[in-house]
Amino acid sequence: MMASRIDAPLAELQRLIARHGSPDAAPLAALPNVRLVTATAPTRPFAYVSDPTFALVAQGKKRMGLGEKIFEYGAGRYLIIPVELPLDARVAEATQDLPFLGFGFRLRPEAIATLLLDAGRAYPDNAQSAGIAVSALGHDLIDPVIRLLRLLDQPDDIPVLAPVVEREIVWRLITGEQGAMVRQIGLADSRMTQISRAIRWIRNHYAEALRVEKLAGVAGMSVTSFHRHFRDVTSMTPIQYQKQIRLQAARSRLMSAPEDVAQVGFAVGYDSPSQFSREYRRLFGYPPAQDGKRLRDGHGGAVY
Numbered sequence: 001m002m003a004s005r006i007d008a009p010l011a012e013l014q015r016l017i018a019r020h021g022s023p024d025a026a027p028l029a030a031l032p033n034v035r036l037v038t039a040t041a042p043t044r045p046f047a048y049v050s051d052p053t054f055a056l057v058a059q060g061k062k063r064m065g066l067g068e069k070i071f072e073y074g075a076g077r078y079l080i081i082p083v084e085l086p087l088d089a090r091v092a093e094a095t096q097d098l099p100f101l102g103f104g105f106r107l108r109p110e111a112i113a114t115l116l117l118d119a120g121r122a123y124p125d126n127a128q129s130a131g132i133a134v135s136a137l138g139h140d141l142i143d144p145v146i147r148l149l150r151l152l153d154q155p156d157d158i159p160v161l162a163p164v165v166e167r168e169i170v171w172r173l174i175t176g177e178q179g180a181m182v183r184q185i186g187l188a189d190s191r192m193t194q195i196s197r198a199i200r201w202i203r204n205h206y207a208e209a210l211r212v213e214k215l216a217g218v219a220g221m222s223v224t225s226f227h228r229h230f231r232d233v234t235s236m237t238p239i240q241y242q243k244q245i246r247l248q249a250a251r252s253r254l255m256s257a258p259e260d261v262a263q264v265g266f267a268v269g270y271d272s273p274s275q276f277s278r279e280y281r282r283l284f285g286y287p288p289a290q291d292g293k294r295l296r297d298g299h300g301g302a303v304y
Contacts (some may be wrong), residue, residue, distance in 0.1 A: 009142045010076055013058045016149040017101040025104065030158050031148065033166060035104035043091040047283055049203075049248050052107040052185050053081040054173055056137055056145070060100030061093035066132055067235030073134045078141070080133045080178045082107070082185050083196045083233060084203065086244035103145060109193070111170050112186025119174075131233040135177045144168040194219040195233045198226070202238065206245040207269035212238055246270070247283050254292030261288045 020028070021036035028034050039060070055062075056078035064071045064079065065088035072092065073079050081087075094100035148165045151158045173182045184192035198219040202210070215238055216226035227237070234241055246268040253264050265276030265288075280288045 009139065009146055010058060010137075013103070013142060013146050013149070014101050016146065016152070017058050017103060018099070020149065020152050021101065025102075028152070030152060030155055031162060033106040033108070034148070036149075037100070037102045037104070039091040039094045039100040040096045041091075041094055043094075045088050045090045045285070047086065047088050047244075047248065047251070049084055049086050049245065050081050051084060052109070053079075054105040054107055054169070054182075055079045055081070056103050056142075058101040058103065059098060060091060060102075062089065062100070062102060063092040064089050064132065067240070069132070069235050071132050071134055076137050077134055078137050080107075080135075080173070080181055081131070082181050082192050083131060084199050085131055085234060086241065086248060103149075105145075105166075105169060107170070107173075107182065107185055109186050111167070112174065112182065113188070114186075115167065115171055115174060116183060116186050131235060133178045133181055138176070141169070141172045141176060144172060191229055192233065194221060195230055198230065198238070199234070199241070202242050203245055206242055206249060207267065210238060210242050242269075243279065244283070247280055250276070250280060250288065251284065251291065251295070254288055255295040258289075258292065258296075264288065 017036050018038060021038040023038055025035045025037035028036065045065070057073055057075055059075050061072065061074040062079075064073075066085055071079065074093065091100045144165050148162065148169065151162055151165070170182075173179065176182075181192070184190035185196075187193055198215045201215060201218045212223055212227065215230075216223045219226050219230075221229065230238055230241075236244070250264050250268045253259055253267070254261075261277065262273040265273050268276075270276035277288055280291070284291050286294060
């Protein structure tokens with residue numbers, strides 16, 4: 001019944017994304033919180049670090065890896081990523097006739113917090129512990145997404161109407177099936193926000209030696225509680241998370257300009273060039289120098 005109710009809106013959403021999307025999934029100049037992506041064939045896995053995000057698939061299928069967990073979502077389904085996570089993503093289903101069409105929307109903690117304050121009511125803390133959640137797309141959520149993308153054809157209306165429609169999208173997420181997870185993004189004392197503080201510390205100090213006691217203090221948790229909740233949210237240990245961030249930083253350096261591979265490894269915190277090259281290849285599928293050249297030549301991947 002739900003699928004039949006959104007068939008017509010989904011068709012319009014497909015047309016809008018096909019018209020305004022691109023393979024590189026760059027943020028839209030007119031709507032900087034939005035990314036639209038198209039793909040005419042399945043893509044290779046692409047490793048990246050995601051911001052808190054609401055993403056949906058209008059056509060085709062997407063597969064997302066978080067540690068050892070795999071999340072797959074297709075047309076008419078959406079995904080919530082509540083914290084900055086190192087992910088392995090790929091378009092799993094797309095053809096020339098039926099291209100992959102995806103929408104991504106950045107979830108800003110301050111926007112969520114403002115809506116929670118304006119709502120003026122308490123919500124139960126029943127968020128699941130996994131760092132990613134997938135749900136079916138309903139009419140109440142697809143409708144404001146369509147209205148937001150329609151504004152791309154009416155650019156003079158964007159400064160006035162886009163903030164209102166974006167606020168509605170956030171509200172639908174707050175009150176929807178994954179609302180408990182989304183609400184935690186905006187709550188200063190939530191478990192998700194505590195883990196986010198530790199994640200931000202790792203991302204800002206990834207080249208330094210990691211002390212779990214220090215991270216637990218940043219999060220405001222005991223070491224035991226921090227270990228458990230960090231793994232629940234990210235599906236990895238803090239050390240594993242740091243390794244992912246180090247390798248992502250190394251990839252960014254290699255993508256922007258050719259550099260000595262050993263020096264890149266040292267710069268992101270590795271003491272052993274051979275260990276750096278081995279772990280880089282394990283994550284990205286290519287040795288560092290070869291992968292950097294591939295990326296500079298434009299053989300990357302879209303993420304939404």
